[in-house]
Every structure is written in C-alpha cells, then in structure tokens.
Amino acid sequence: MYLTKIAYNSLARFKMAVKSQKRKRSSIALGIISTLAAALSFASMSGCARLLEPMPSGEMTFFRGLFGILFIPVLTWQSGEKFYTGKHRFMLSLRGLFGSIALFFYFVSIEGLTLGDAQILSQLAAFFMCILSPVFLHDKLPKEAIPGLLAIALGTLVVVQIWNFSSFNLYALYGIGGGFFSAAAYIVISHLAEKGFKSNTEIVFYFQIFSLVVGITMMQEETFALPAGVEWLWAAGLGFFALSAQMFMTWAFQHVNSVVVSFLMYSEILFHALFGWFFWDEVLTVWSWLGGALIVAGSIMLLVFKPKGNTSDTHHHVRRINPSKEKGTEL
Template structure:
C-alpha cells in the first residue's frame, strides 16, 4: 500500500508540472481565474462521465468535509495559477511546495499525528529559506505574487489534510472527492476572474489538455494521500520543482538565481528530514482533539 502511494505521488508530480507549463503558456492572454474555470469545467465533465460508467454515486456522508476540501483546493488552485503566470515557474513551484510544511502543521492539529522531537530546527530552516525567496524587506525584489503562492500552498495543504481525514472513514471514492474539488474549483475560478477572454484556436486544445491532465493527476494525488502518510506524499511532490525548472528554462528561457537554488535545496533537505522524523513518530495520544471541530 505504501509503495503504491509513493508511485501515485511521483506520477502526480510529473503530470501537475506539465499542467503548470500549459497554464503559463495560456496566462499571457487568458486570465488565471478563467483558466481555473475551464480546468474545473472540463475536469468535472470527465469525472462525472467516469462516475456514471463505473456506477459511482454521490454519498450523503461527510458532505461538509467534501465541500471544505473543494473550497480549499479550488481557491488554492487559483492562487497557484496567478503565481505561475506572473513569476518564474521554478520560483512559483518552490513556494507552492511549502504546502508540505502546512500539511505537517495541519496533520498534527487536525489528524492527531505527532509532532516529532527535533522538528523545530528544520521548520526554522524552511522559514528562513522562504524569507530568502520572498525577500519581504526589499522593495525592489519583493512581489505580492510570492505571497499569493504561499497562500495557495496553505489552502492546498488544508485540502490535502481534509482528504486524509475523509479517507479515515473509507466510504468515498477518489472520483467523488475529485468531483467536489473540480466543481468548487470551477466556481472559484469564475468568481476570481477579472474578465473573460474567448480562447482561440490552439488555446482550446491547451485548455482541453489541462482538463484531461487534471483528472489523471488528481486521481493519482488523491490516491497518494489515501494510501500513505500525508506528509510523505506531499514531500515527494518536490520532484515537480525540478521538472518545472526544466520547463521554464526550455520554453521561457528562465534561469535560476543562486539564492533560489540554495533556498530550494535547504527547503528540500529540511522537508526530507521532517518526513523522516514524522515516519518515526507515533500518533498523538493526549491533548485536545481539534479535528472534531471540523466534523
């Protein structure tokens, strides 16, 4: 089961990086919110068709959690698209991967997973690396799009953690969970777009590719978080950073600044160490159970 979860996580990283490439290609002429809307629209149709063919019905349990998962993921997706369009692919992807840290925190708060001893120094290292990338103290290099990327990371982490909570009940198909995400993602894109631009020619093909990749990638990603530890599954997404950096160089001539490379390496090392500590730690047995509040 664990090996299956790791494979799913890696496959989702490759597919999502490819989807990000297409999003950036479209972003020069189509608003980010509109891209999110079409992604949700095509993805929703595809998932509903699959559910119909497989005879999967929407359940009546955990609707609140499913809607929350969708809202978190939908608005997180819009934030990610905005950052991708206005930042280098590598920078946006590295910042978005801080969702692993938020998963680490949220899983401790809401899933009663233990905070391992010795985690503090690695969390501090990640915080410092993020500060290097965002550089909030420099007026010339600071960009609010970096903050939007971090907000998207936090929202996505909340969505991932909610998936893990839902999976404990074992009553929901991956496709049902995906359907809630895609529908709410479509709504999030619609309410956040600042204008509608009708796609032309090849843009429709790219949009269709984004929607298709979304369904497959989300299936693998959802399966990864169900099959293995939420923190481990998320940190494996770091492979997407390297793929995105390659895409950015190949298609947009983007280069990596030395501080970005060093910050990314520091975040990766700290994340791996946190994942190892997390695997060695047992479940929290005492303390308040905050998870009950969202159920």
C-alpha cells in the same frame, strides 16, 4: 501527519522503503515510472496555464474545473469508485473550496513568478500542515519536527528574497497563500479519513465543482476572454493533465512504497524549472535553488517521521493522511 513520540532516521527510512520485500523489482520500477509521469503531468498542467497567461486566473480556474469534470468518467472507470455518494457533503465541499482557492492563488502566482519559483512555494503546504494540525487535529507538534519547520521557513525567506523589496512581490504572497489553503484542504481530508471516508474520486469530483464556483466568482472582477483556436487545447490540458497525474499517482501507490513516491514527487520542482527554462527562457536564481533545497529538505524531514514501535513496517501505514501523499490527489 503522524502522532506524537516521533522517532526517525531519514536515510534508514528511505532505504527501508526501497528494499521492501513485499514488492518485486518490476513493480517498483513501474511505481517509479508512474510517479515521474505524475510529476511531469503536473508540470504540463502548469505549462498549459502559462500558455494561457493572457487569460485571467479566475477564468483559468473555471476551465480547469470544467474540463476536469469531463474527464471524471475516465477517473471513475480507472478507480472503480463512485464519483458521488451524497455522504459528508459539507466536509467535501469545504475541501473543494480550499483546494480551489489554492489553485486560483497558484495560477495568480505564475503570472509574476517563474514556474520553478511558483512550484517551490507550493511545497509550503507541508509546513502549514504542521502548524495547523495541533489546532484542528489535536496533534501535539513533536520537537523533532522543529528543524524541518525552521528549514522550510528559512527556505521561503530565501526564495522570496525578503531582504530585497524589488524581488519580494505580491505574486510571492499568492504562492505562499496557495500553500496555506492546500494545507487547509489536507486538514479536511484528515477529518474525513478519521470518519472512514476513502473515496479519492469523490474528493476530485467536488474539487472540480468548486473550481467552477471559485472561477465564476473571481471572473466577476475580470474581463472574460473566450479561448480561441489552439487556446482551447491548452484549456483542455488544464483538466487532462491534472487528472492524468491523479491516475499515475494511483498506479504509483499501488506498486511502490508511499515514502518512495513522496520523495520522487519533488521532481515536480525540476520539471517546472526545466519547462520554464526551455519554453520561456526562465532562469532560477541561486537564491531560488538554495531556498528550494531548504524547503525540500525540511519537507523530507517532516515526511520521514515514523511512530516508535513500527520499525519493521515497510509500507508507511499511518493513522492520518500524509500531506505529501495527498499531493497527488489535487491541490
């Protein structure tokens, strides 16, 4: 999240990112492909969760953490980072806890929402980040952020159809809650960034551990059902696709400007909607499309904020982590 005295022009900011002279066209193409592959991987993880739908959400969270841990060595090899250093254990544990709760809420939300609607509501993390930052990060909320926040708030009301009690259900509240806890996880990441902590692999490792903890805790209230047959493949897919998305995001940020990556990651909504339509005959209502457009537009308004005096910088250097960039890390 950027500091105060924000000046932005969304179209100019995006063009500046695309036309960066520091990257070759082949590198930009690779970054774009990697970003789309990451978005597709996240949608595939959600698809695996939908295929496991008879399985309780707590159990899915548990298996997400279990198989995620098994793939950690691959992420460690790819990133060259240690997965455990013993530093900042409390803050990393807090981030892992918030992220795991967000994941559990997301799994619950897809039980009663279409994949597209659940993914649209998950974009609320940017909204809650702006609300929480002035409280916990001591950032002053710039007046330029207000239109974006209002657009996101209005879009949320449209998606859940607040005026229609038959459409506004408990699952939508879980989707909104998932966005809130994702934002809380981003706040912790920002604190860690201020302390100079940069190990993305260790953040992911803690997330897997607390996915196990949260999953086991919630399973106490559920009926445990061991996967059978092909269900083991879908359970493994929860961890595989999430970590493959992480690897694709790492490559993307290495080859293309982070603003371009953040814009393209909104293709997640499209992939989720297509998966729901093709495999489960889900159809987004006109209200979902309209509300989703407002949420995406509002999030982009928040994304393109840029401090004055840095108009020549084409690489999106920021003092705090941008929630859209953290999106590629995990929930």
